[in-house]
Amino acid sequence: MLTLDAETRGELWRRLAEAIERYAAEVGEARVAPELDFEEIRRALAPFDFERPVPPFEALDFAVGGLWKWQVHTPHPRYFGLFNPAPATMGIAADALVAAFNPQLAAWSHSPLAAEVEQHLIRALAGRFGFDPARAEGTFTSGGAEANHTALSTAVTRAFPEVGRRGMMALRSQPVLYVSPQAHHSFLKAARLAGLGTEAVREVRVDSRLRMIPEDLADRIREDREAGLAPFMVVATVGSTSAGVVDPVADLARVADEEGGLWLHVDAAWGGAAALVPELRPLLEGTARASSITFDAHKWLSVPMGAGMYITRHPGILERTFRVAAGYMPRDGAALPVADPYAHSMQWSRRFIGLKVFLSLAVAGWAGYEESIRRQVALGNRLRERLREEGWVLVNDTPLPVVCFVDSGPDGRSAAFLERVAAAVVASGEAWLSTAVLGEVGPALRACITNHRTAPEDVDALVAALGRARAAAV
Ligand SMILES: *Cc1c(COP(=O)(O)O)cnc(C)c1O
Numbered sequence: 001m002l003t004l005d006a007e008t009r010g011e012l013w014r015r016l017a018e019a020i021e022r023y024a025a026e027v028g029e030a031r032v033a034p035e036l037d038f039e040e041i042r043r044a045l046a047p048f049d050f051e052r053p054v055p056p057f058e059a060l061d062f063a064v065g066g067l068w069k070w071q072v073h074t075p076h077p078r079y080f081g082l083f084n085p086a087p088a089t090m091g092i093a094a095d096a097l098v099a100a101f102n103p104q105l106a107a108w109s110h111s112p113l114a115a116e117v118e119q120h121l122i123r124a125l126a127g128r129f130g131f132d133p134a135r136a137e138g139t140f141t142s143g144g145a146e147a148n149h150t151a152l153s154t155a156v157t158r159a160f161p162e163v164g165r166r167g168m169m170a171l172r173s174q175p176v177l178y179v180s181p182q183a184h185h186s187f188l189k190a191a192r193l194a195g196l197g198t199e200a201v202r203e204v205r206v207d208s209r210l211r212m213i214p215e216d217l218a219d220r221i222r223e224d225r226e227a228g229l230a231p232f233m234v235v236a237t238v239g240s241t242s243a244g245v246v247d248p249v250a251d252l253a254r255v256a257d258e259e260g261g262l263w264l265h266v267d268a269a270w271g272g273a274a275a276l277v278p279e280l281r282p283l284l285e286g287t288a289r290a291s292s293i294t295f296d297a298h299k300w301l302s303v304p305m306g307a308g309m310y311i312t313r314h315p316g317i318l319e320r321t322f323r324v325a326a327g328y329m330p331r332d333g334a335a336l337p338v339a340d341p342y343a344h345s346m347q348w349s350r351r352f353i354g355l356k357v358f359l360s361l362a363v364a365g366w367a368g369y370e371e372s373i374r375r376q377v378a379l380g381n382r383l384r385e386r387l388r389e390e391g392w393v394l395v396n397d398t399p400l401p402v403v404c405f406v407d408s409g410p411d412g413r414s415a416a417f418l419e420r421v422a423a424a425v426v427a428s429g430e431a432w433l434s435t436a437v438l439g440e441v442g443p444a445l446r447a448c449i450t451n452h453r454t455a456p457e458d459v460d461a462l463v464a465a466l467g468r469a470r471a472a473a474v
Helices: 006-029 038-045 056-069 089-101 112-128 144-159 186-193 214-226 249-258 271-276 278-284 317-322 354-389 415-428 456-473
Strands: 137-141 175-179 201-203 230-237 263-267 292-296 308-312 392-394 402-407 434-437 443-448
Touching (some): 112 137, 137 317, 144 186, 144 230, 144 308, 144 317, 175 214, 214 230, 230 249, 249 263, 354 392, 354 402, 415 456
Antiparallel strands (some): 137 308, 402 443, 434 443
């Protein structure tokens, strides 16, 4: 029963391909978000008691129907949400192939093509970020959170080499790292899991555009040192999750250097794609001086989840952070100038993450991505213009297509009002957007162009839906 007969397989693949094609072609006609009814979902699942096997086509139909009905359709051109893309066609094909061939990316010698494809991509992207591709090292991760956790672990390894063996308890002073209040929350999780504790994550003040203030960073580092703490890492964000803020990386790199060579990590999970567009590349100024970078291909490179990357210009640091000896691991590659993926990452057995990036990039080329990202940036500008015309007030300042705004009316900045507006748009099924709290700027509506299939009409439809929601919410 685990391998179906040839005839059934043929029919299954045909139906599967049809379901995938229909979703890609018709998702734009669906409601963007479903109504949330967990009881209905549980009722639908109840008959699956696994006592009575279900015929394969029936099982497939259940999954296809359920996915159509019960998910926020992030591939929908009117999904203006978090950084979840419509997956690139070649990425979908890649993930199906990977499931079928099931390469094992723990040991290099088990999957040499897969391991080399991933390293080829790491070098190619490292070059785009201004690193020397010949010296850069990196690993694919489940996503940005794991990449950020990897960054924290490598920074700890470099600053406190004894921790790997003897643990944090071996240290005389508490290690601390610096982030902006707009940084991704995965650093809090990473600090907790690494045994540093969340209080080790120090927030640096930001300016009126929510960018980290380099002078405040320097002051905080000195104060903490005087208080007996051990600063070891600074995190700059290029394209923050809420508001697309780009920290002044070059200035932060200078502070990190002056303060004794702290590890500078650039979290460019989404915004890093700006490196592919010449006129946006200045946003990444200073990134080439970073010790490490997080980049998520499952965001602006539009590949299916999850496809994160950690890239560093410190050769050997991954090995020192992650290698442990395991007698059962194959050693066929030991004499070759290659790295076993398991010795460079948190994961052990893992899937071939890089193929969906490789095939998408091979077919679109840098030029295809450049054009797609440029178009999305232009749509972000269109959205800003249309919102202004309709009396909304923009409250974030970024060239990236994430737009935060409030209403100009008396109640226009109240969280309750903004949440009512967002909820009404979502409930209409016509579009999806969210709210975010931007530090001292306060709550705002947040709409992000993150989908290569979004068109000008979709932006206009969002603005129209917002207008109706606002009228109903006052
Ligand atoms: C999305 C995001 C992350 C987390 O990445 P995942 O892929 O969701 O794990 C980290 N940092 C930033 C800036 C992000 O936008």
